[in-house]
Amino acid sequence: MKISVHIERTNTTQKIDFSGITVRQLLCQLDLNLETVLVARNNEVLTEEETLQENDLLEILSVISGG
């Protein structure tokens, strides 16, 4: 499925071809550690087991604020 991902840390948006189902799988595909980000959709924070849908627009928020 195709989904759009905005990454807060780099302030970039990318459209990706996602082959999995859950948030956990998406983070794995993006090579992001589960402990370092939170994922939101329509301003709602999702758990790692949440199922993603075609055309979802996701926000990847950074947990770590260096400093």
Add this chain to the structure above:
Amino acid sequence: MNCHKCDAKAVISLQHGSLCKSHFLSYFEEKVFRTINKFQLIERKDKLCIATSGGKDSLTVLYLTKKYLEKYNCNNELFALAVDEGIAKYREKTLRDLHHFCREQNIRLETVSFNEELGKNLDVAYPFINKGTKKKPCHICGVWRRYLLNKQARDLGATKVVTGHNLDDEAQAIVMNLFKANTKIAGRLGPISGIEEQELFVQRVKPLYFCLEKEVRLYTILKGWQVQFAECPYSHTGYRHDIQEMLNEFEQKYKGTKQGIINSFLAMLPLLREEERKQPEEIKPCQECGEAANQEVCNACKMKAIIQSC
């Protein structure tokens, strides 16, 4: 996935189950209040200085300390203190958020800067100090920040400095000291730190001690606080950063690792403190500035001298 306490949609899955927004908010706040009570971080007579930077941890600790005082009908005086290290494209952002937040929450805010107190911004001082000593920016920053926080808090009459250190910060510090065999320094960690019977030191307390960094960020998001993302340009340069990555790798694979580090450490802490009491480090006023030092001249003054000689 649904909350294990009600049927609402979960926002986080924790070791002991998933929680919805409202159950997470109360779980988080109660955890912080329990920490304050259990370790007696705040006493009725205390005047509190909240060390703040404007980042998520400091806004959270500022807000929840105030809420704690209101909840338990305490009349403690409280103010926020920010240290401006002078880090371009970073600190100005978080300080802007902080000013806004303090105004909204009606909290008095004091600021002190490296530039005014020590003569140079971190950005300017770092290359000079590094040249002679090989010290990394975070090391210099840490020494000067602790120095100014302690001095300023004491001058403003505070009896406790409240910091936003979370469980991740503490687990990193424990492992760093363990790897470097700094047992003396490790003995100064814990929810309530600093040397008790030393009039030059103001004790530091950490209400977010048992809160994962991820929980703190979630708390700020759910509270709707507009904290813009800001990352210190030096944050990838230090030893701590490597430890942080390692612990996050472990945590992802073995949930509960960080909590395990904290629990083991707390079990050992009385022994470390006992050792410290048997052979206390001699603390006397620095010959240059009069602040607490374990040598003739304190580390902050030594670094200041390097810049002045350039």
